[in-house]
Amino acid sequence: MSEQFEETYNQWNEFVHTQNAEILPEILSDEVKFHSPFVWKPKDKPETVLILKMVTKVFEDFRYTRKIFDDNLCALEFEARIGKITLQGVDIIEFGESGKIVDFKVMIRPANGLQALGEKMNELLAAKNLMQ
Amino acid sequence: MSEQFEETYNQWNEFVHTQNAEILPEILSDEVKFHSPFVWKPKDKPETVLILKMVTKVFEDFRYTRKIFDDNLCALEFEARIGKITLQGVDIIEFGESGKIVDFKVMIRPANGLQALGEKMNELLAAKNLMQ
Numbered sequence: 001m002s003e004q005f006e007e008t009y010n011q012w013n014e015f016v017h018t019q020n021a022e023i024l025p026e027i028l029s030d031e032v033k034f035h036s037p038f039v040w041k042p043k044d045k046p047e048t049v050l051i052l053k054m055v056t057k058v059f060e061d062f063r064y065t066r067k068i069f070d071d072n073l074c075a076l077e078f079e080a081r082i083g084k085i086t087l088q089g090v091d092i093i094e095f096g097e098s099g100k101i102v103d104f105k106v107m108i109r110p111a112n113g114l115q116a117l118g119e120k121m122n123e124l125l126a127a128k129n130l131m132q
Numbered sequence: 133m134s135e136q137f138e139e140t141y142n143q144w145n146e147f148v149h150t151q152n153a154e155i156l157p158e159i160l161s162d163e164v165k166f167h168s169p170f171v172w173k174p175k176d177k178p179e180t181v182l183i184l185k186m187v188t189k190v191f192e193d194f195r196y197t198r199k200i201f202d203d204n205l206c207a208l209e210f211e212a213r214i215g216k217i218t219l220q221g222v223d224i225i226e227f228g229e230s231g232k233i234v235d236f237k238v239m240i241r242p243a244n245g246l247q248a249l250g251e252k253m254n255e256l257l258a259a260k261n262l263m264q
Contacts, residue, residue: 037241040218066224068207070200075207077224077237086172090222090239092198092209105209107222107239109169111246118243 005072005095012093012101016064019056024049028101035105037089037114048104051121058082058120072096082120087113137204137227144225144233148196151188156181160233167237169221169246180236183253190214190252204228214252219245 008027015023025045033042034051043051056062059080065088066077076091089108096102108114140159147155157177166180175183188194191212197220198209208223221240228234240246 035220035241038243040242066205068200068202068205070202073198073200075200075222075224088167088237088239090207090224092207092222105220105241107220107241109167109237109239110172111170111250114243114246
């Protein structure tokens, strides 16, 4: 991984460990595209911040397992739990010339893990809308 | 990528382009574990060969988009079509000391792409069982 992306990558890991959401707007490019496991259409920066904040509340025992780096790209494989269901996924993160994250893609397996994540995310989104 | 894995990687690409299934038993370790996008439990070598043969019949316009290599691991992102549904996925391939593939993990997005793939695979498996 090039040095210019290393700081962003380290800050991402700090977010993963501390869940300090103030980090996110700093490391995401204003033009970031977030590709969720659920729908085709990419999300913009405010939506991405919201989703990443929510997802850290949904995943239990989240940990990265295998990591693959190549220039301005990395694939970070993870394992996590939602209740009794264990799931695996991958974050494919692309860094732009500014060093910030310009593309963030998430895929999840197996199917019951994807479903459990979808249900939890919908619950949280519904609760959030009720509070507004 | 280390040189010892390059031949296996090249043969994998030959399979992708030619769909010559005779290549598969050569490049898969006898102890290979295949992690499908659908179920947690890994598949063994005979099941893996069957699934990889079937999947090449289901995907239309399959092409790798971004590739990330790191020592004995690679993450190959792809895009494909099933009827009117476009999907993306990733093959995370791990090479063993013999140079052969020891671990093959597939994840798919978005959810309607995963569903379309599942339906097509079930159709093919049902047809195969009827023929036996």
